[in-house]
Amino acid sequence: xxxxxxxxxxxxxxxxxxxxxxxxxxxxxxxxxxxxxxxxxxxxxxxxxxxxxxxxxxxxxxxxxxxxxxxxxxxxxxxxxxxxxxxxxxxxxxxxxxxxxxxxxxxxxxxxxxxxxxxxxxxxxxxxxxxxxxxxxxxxxxxxxxxxxxxxxxxxxxxxxxxxxxxxxxxxxxxxxxxxxxxxxxxxxxxxxxxxxxxxxxxxxxxxxxxxxxxxxxx
Amino acid sequence: xxxxxxxxxxxxxxxxxxxxxxxxxxxxxxxxxxxxxxxxxxxxxxxxxxxxxxxxxxxxxxxxxxxxxxxxxxxxxxxxxxxxxxxxxxxxxxxxxxxxxxxxxxxxxxxxxxxxxxxxxxxxxxxxxxxxxxxxxxxxxxxxxxxxxxxxxxxxxxxxxxxxxxxxxxxxxxxxxxxxxxxxxxxxxxxxxxxxxxxxxxxxxxxxxxxxxxxxxxxxxxxxxxxxxxxxxxxxxxxxxxxxxxxxxxxxxxxxxxxxxxxxxxxxxxxxxxxxxxxxxxxxxxxxxxxxxxxxxxxxxxxxxxxxxxxxxxxxxxxxxxxxxxxxxxxxxxxxxxxxxxxxxxxxxxxxxxxxxxxxxxxxxxxxxxxxxxxxxxxxxxxxx
Amino acid sequence: xxxxxxxxxxxxxxxxxxxxxxxxxxxxxxxxxxxxxxxxxxxxxxxxxxxxxxxxxxxxxxxxxxxxxxxxxxxxxxxxxxxxxxxxxxxxxxxxxxxxxxxxxxxxxxxxxxxxxxxxxxxxxxxxxxxxxxxxxxxxxx
Numbered sequence: 001x002x003x004x005x006x007x008x009x010x011x012x013x014x015x016x017x018x019x020x021x022x023x024x025x026x027x028x029x030x031x032x033x034x035x036x037x038x039x040x041x042x043x044x045x046x047x048x049x050x051x052x053x054x055x056x057x058x059x060x061x062x063x064x065x066x067x068x069x070x071x072x073x074x075x076x077x078x079x080x081x082x083x084x085x086x087x088x089x090x091x092x093x094x095x096x097x098x099x100x101x102x103x104x105x106x107x108x109x110x111x112x113x114x115x116x117x118x119x120x121x122x123x124x125x126x127x128x129x130x131x132x133x134x135x136x137x138x139x140x141x142x143x144x145x146x147x148x149x150x151x152x153x154x155x156x157x158x159x160x161x162x163x164x165x166x167x168x169x170x171x172x173x174x175x176x177x178x179x180x181x182x183x184x185x186x187x188x189x190x191x192x193x194x195x196x197x198x199x200x201x202x203x204x205x206x207x208x209x210x211x212x213x214x215x216x217x218x219x
Numbered sequence: 220x221x222x223x224x225x226x227x228x229x230x231x232x233x234x235x236x237x238x239x240x241x242x243x244x245x246x247x248x249x250x251x252x253x254x255x256x257x258x259x260x261x262x263x264x265x266x267x268x269x270x271x272x273x274x275x276x277x278x279x280x281x282x283x284x285x286x287x288x289x290x291x292x293x294x295x296x297x298x299x300x301x302x303x304x305x306x307x308x309x310x311x312x313x314x315x316x317x318x319x320x321x322x323x324x325x326x327x328x329x330x331x332x333x334x335x336x337x338x339x340x341x342x343x344x345x346x347x348x349x350x351x352x353x354x355x356x357x358x359x360x361x362x363x364x365x366x367x368x369x370x371x372x373x374x375x376x377x378x379x380x381x382x383x384x385x386x387x388x389x390x391x392x393x394x395x396x397x398x399x400x401x402x403x404x405x406x407x408x409x410x411x412x413x414x415x416x417x418x419x420x421x422x423x424x425x426x427x428x429x430x431x432x433x434x435x436x437x438x439x440x441x442x443x444x445x446x447x448x449x450x451x452x453x454x455x456x457x458x459x460x461x462x463x464x465x466x467x468x469x470x471x472x473x474x475x476x477x478x479x480x481x482x483x484x485x486x487x488x489x490x491x492x493x494x495x496x497x498x499x500x501x502x503x504x505x506x507x508x509x510x511x512x513x514x515x516x517x518x519x520x521x522x523x524x525x526x527x528x529x530x531x532x533x534x535x536x537x538x539x540x541x542x543x544x545x546x547x548x549x550x551x552x553x554x555x556x557x558x559x560x561x562x563x564x565x566x567x568x569x570x571x572x573x574x575x576x577x578x579x580x581x582x583x584x585x586x587x588x589x590x591x592x593x594x595x596x597x598x599x600x601x602x603x604x
Numbered sequence: 605x606x607x608x609x610x611x612x613x614x615x616x617x618x619x620x621x622x623x624x625x626x627x628x629x630x631x632x633x634x635x636x637x638x639x640x641x642x643x644x645x646x647x648x649x650x651x652x653x654x655x656x657x658x659x660x661x662x663x664x665x666x667x668x669x670x671x672x673x674x675x676x677x678x679x680x681x682x683x684x685x686x687x688x689x690x691x692x693x694x695x696x697x698x699x700x701x702x703x704x705x706x707x708x709x710x711x712x713x714x715x716x717x718x719x720x721x722x723x724x725x726x727x728x729x730x731x732x733x734x735x736x737x738x739x740x741x742x743x744x745x746x
Contacts (some may be wrong), residue, residue, distance in 0.1 A: 031576025
């Protein structure tokens with residue numbers, strides 16, 4: 001198979017398959033979560049569920065002081081790499097074009113120099129999270145295969161994207177194909193792992209806020 | 220190409236000493252002698268070497284070396300075979316009525332067979348080819364353009380001989396093979412989906428001879444002659460990349476040498492062919508430019524003696540020197556886009572998954588209710604036990 | 605065709621597109637220093653550097669014209685002139701179509717291609733000797 005054939009497969013059937021698995025997996029899981037329902041709470045409501053839930057979805061973004069002191073490295077490096085991934089994925093021109101093709105509209109992109117800088121910082125932050133996970137005794141004890149797998153499938157598109165952009169090592173078509181294939185791997189593994197937190201995070205935060213709000217306490 | 224036109228370019232006062240040699244009858248002496256016999260002065264030879272060095276993308280400091288080598292190089296016999304091709308590569312290289320330094324190099328080789336350009340035809344032409352091959356066995360250069368059909372040898376024949384047979388036979392005594400154009404190097408347009416003739420490239424058939432791939436649709440003329448000049452000067456093939464292309468011309472991607480790169484880096488793109496951005500000469504990535512994944516010399520060497528190249532003229536790069544560029548997802552589809560309709564897939568999948576989700580949830584709820592029903596509540600008596 | 609509908613191409617050419625203009629001028633400066641200090645000439649192949657449309661013109665216009673202008677008539681014509689910076693020569697080779705086949709900036713006392721070459725001088729001597737001998741033979745009335 002030539003490089004261009006591989007690239008064409010990655011851009012064609014590969015993406016189709018990955019999209020089907022990703023969309024089906026995410027939708028089915030979310031439906032399952034939402035439709036399973038909650039047990040009826042027979043106590044009298046002391047406050048509003050919905051407003052507390054919605055508010056918590058936002059306020060949980062700021063960690064509380066105790067948690068922060070206990071896991072500062074995890075939280076700081078986590079925030080850095082999430083923000084970095086956001087900038088690299090959603091503000092780089094080729095990616096915006098891709099998204100525009102799917103949802104119909106795009107937005108202005110950031111200059112290459114900025115994307116580059118964010119990519120480097122994100123790579124460093126992700127490495128920091130991994131090293132922290134393996135050094136910290138408790139975290140190492142809790143770490144299982146899925147944790148490492150999800151780290152890897154997130155790290156791979158970031159690094160292959162950077163390498164493809166700077167054309168290091170292989171020739172351009174191969175590098176681009178590898179990058180697109182790594183994204184397909186991420187998409188395929190996504191619905192079956194804790195990467196689902198990207199969607200369930202909001203459901204969880206809402207739920208925490210809702211049950212607190214129902215009881216009339218702060219969340 | 221007539222000798223007369225070329226001689227007018229020689230030193231005006233100097234009459235050619237050996238008369239006006241006919242094409243193909245120049246002595247098989249050295250290149251230096253051949254040039255001098257055409258009335259080209261040493262000064263003219265220096266101009267020729269300087270231009271050849273520039274063409275081969277060698278630093279000017281190598282000009283004396285090239286002069287030395289060309290002076291002593293012997294004129295090689297070249298056999299040019301044209302298979303399933305559009306003749307664009309030959310057209311790119313030759314101009315029937317003008318003379319350029321490229322054509323001079325072209326003339327300095329002893330082109331013993333080229334069925335489009337030669338005057339002879341039929342049995343006489345084939346006999347000439349066979350004679351040249353026999354006489355120079357092991358030393359002649361084989362130049363091939365066009366792909367070779369494998370499905371049925373009858374799809375493309377010359378003088379009743381199939382391309383496959385002619386290639387295999389001619390390759391036997393060749394010192395090296397130069398595959399010119401994307402058809403000969405990677406199959407080109409005949410090879411594109413659905414490949415009705417079973418077209419393949421030269422390197423899929425010949426495995427035991429050094430092959431230099433000079434792809435492009437067509438290749439830049441100076442690249443073709445630069446490769447020839449390299450062979451004439453050094454008697455060896457230039458350094459090749461992993462798919463057989465000379466690194467000196469195909470070592471950089473168009474994207475890395477494109478003068479519009481600063482616009483790409485700043486995020487300034489032309490959105491359509493006639494908008495503000497296009498008029499300002501902004502990057503053509505969004506119009507489908509394949510520059511980032513294409514390796515060729517277009518951005519530096521350019522076309523028509525350095526006049527321009529597709530991007531400079533406002534059209535995105537097609538990627539014509541890469542294998543399977545015809546099937547690469549569409550010329551006007553940007554590289555980062557999927558080649559098939561992803562949004563439709565996503566919507567249909569989501570719809571299907573929603574139905575599946577509802578069904579699965581119904582099953583889950585049934586399971587939950589069933590386990591609730593068989594649940595035995597703990598009573599105060601159990602606790603007292 | 606209605607003139608009013610002729611497409612107006614409004615392509616603006618930037619001044620710092622490849623940022624290669626200034627570096628080339630600096631390279632020439634260093635070459636001049638080398639010529640002065642070490643007596644060594646240098647040649648810059650303008651075709652080997654990616655330049656946006658108009659940038660080659662910018663470089664050549666910055667260099668300007670000097671005192672010497674020569675024309676070579678072999679294998680097409682060639683234009684050789686000294687720029688306003690003495691020691692910096694622009695050598696442009698054309699083919700018979702008057703298209704540029706190569707272009708060099710030579711930093712030297714005189715470009716090699718302008719010098720008379722030994723082989724050509726030897727040939728010229730032979731020719732002149734033959735001419736004189738032939739004419740003397742005729743003059744003697746043989």
